[in-house]
Amino acid sequence: MPEGHSVHRLARQFQDVFGGRRLDVSSPQGRFAAGAQVLTGHTMVEAMAHGKQLFLRFDHELFLHVHLGLYGAWNFGGDSTFTGASSIGAPRRIGEKESGPAADDTGYVGPPPPVGAVRVRLVSDHGWADLRGATTCAAITSAEAQAVLDRLGPDPLHNRGGDRDEFIRRLRRRKTAVALLLMDQSVLAGVGNIYRAEVLFRQAMDPWTPGSSIGVESAGQLWDDTVDAMSDGVRDGRIVTTPPTVWTGGAAMAPDADAHFVYKRDGMPCRACGTIVGMTEIGARKLYWCPGCQV
């Protein structure tokens, strides 16, 4: 469910509610029992994200490494101290999903009985977090965490010095179609199927353009627009790639139906040129694009 923006929001959420707190770690489902035992009782020092990877660093320098995959999600709950600590603007969404059972201000005595396959449960004095459906969930060393980071490209949501140039290098190094390169986490980390389609449209770029034939300037603009689009996603907790001018009825927030230019709009006329939006499978994922604008 999530692209990079959701994972960055999660990292902020974890930092806010669990930063500096001692956690009880368990695995109600059982598959993470060994990892839970290694982490439980320790203090979560820092939460961080790179692309779609989430790392929680504990005070003995072990990390909880989580990748949500296609349908993993975290649910949070707790007392008013806990939920009030979040700095993420409303509406709070976790893994693009409303955050579980609401906090019960008055009667909070602890987390509810786990529902379904809860791989990990984190519990502090004031709240809890449940993980289900994740692809990756492991307790790892800092060396192992570094190894995960080493195979990832630059993250547009960090956009550190040198990241832009590094992306340009990695993109132009290969002859693969740009539509595939944008989904390759070793080229850049955090973009998924929605941002891939939407940014290519916004840049009027043919999805089948080989990376090697993209100019330095175009590649740089592709990075800049990805930074913009994903930063909006972190702010909104939602992927909206269209400007207010295309939102029906002059709405203050984008109606879901108007949030994208091409994603899941196959068979409908392009918002810009009227050409019917196309869809095809590439790399086992659906690619949406406008044959009129993206040439």
Place this chain on the structure above:
DNA sequence: GATTAATGCTAAA
């Protein structure tokens, strides 16, 4: 009530 598709990726075949 059953089936499918989904903002992803790994590992087995």
Place this chain on the structure above:
DNA sequence: TTAGCCTTAATCT
């Protein structure tokens, strides 16, 4: 190239 993870919402009978 395909199965698998094992959730959820939307779409189907």
